Amino acid sequence: SQTIHQWPATLVQPVGSPLSLECTVEGTSNPNLYWYRQAAGRGLQLLxxxxxxxxxxxxxxxxxxxxxxxxxxxILSSKKLLLSDSGFYLCACTDRVGEQFFGPGTRLTVL
Amino acid sequence: GESVGLHLPTLSVQEGDNSIINCAYSNSASDYFIWYKQESGKGPQFIIDIRSNMDKRQGQRVTVLLNKTVKHLSLQIAATQPGDSAVYFCAEPRVGSGSARQLTFGSGTQLTVLP
Structure with a gap:
């Protein structure tokens, strides 16, 4: 079965700084890959x-x-972070059957 | 526009009782739904899915019911345990360009299990 790795697990960045979040997948080939963002207490938004x-x-x-x-x-990137970019970022992949699996997430706080 | 995952935001149940989490959708053409469990600080975890040619599907301690007439589905958890405390989402996949299956999530229901 597939395993999704995300890093870093948490990140605190100042406004205006760049961003790079990485996601790697093991155990599958040619997956469909997804980035979602989840604001506190909210559902997931596909990015x-x-x-x-x-x-x-x-x-x-x-x-x-x-x-x-x-x-x-x-990889999810930004050249200049905004306060509104804070959130929980989730990487996901779809297997051959179409079931979607999620990684552990990265908690981003922009100050 | 079409929507899915209109949940009540919170649900509290006593340990050992059964939990019922509800979800409504608006697209009558929807034919596949997935329930996810998300524990605090973690990614969503697949629980169970159901296709529109079924009205009930059972897993281990969980049952999903689909009522296409009123566009409603529910997740039932039997003998709720403290480890069941989490946010529960229903999600509907839709196929985007290529073969990419995109999920539409609602805001979820926070289940709290009381001792």
Missing amino acids: FYSVGIGQISSEVPQNLSASRPQDRQF
């Missing part, structure tokens, strides 16, 4: 998804970008 290397689809306009340099690597 980006990718069906293959170099293929990124954005769900909502925002201050963030995503890249997929390798089949099982998905």
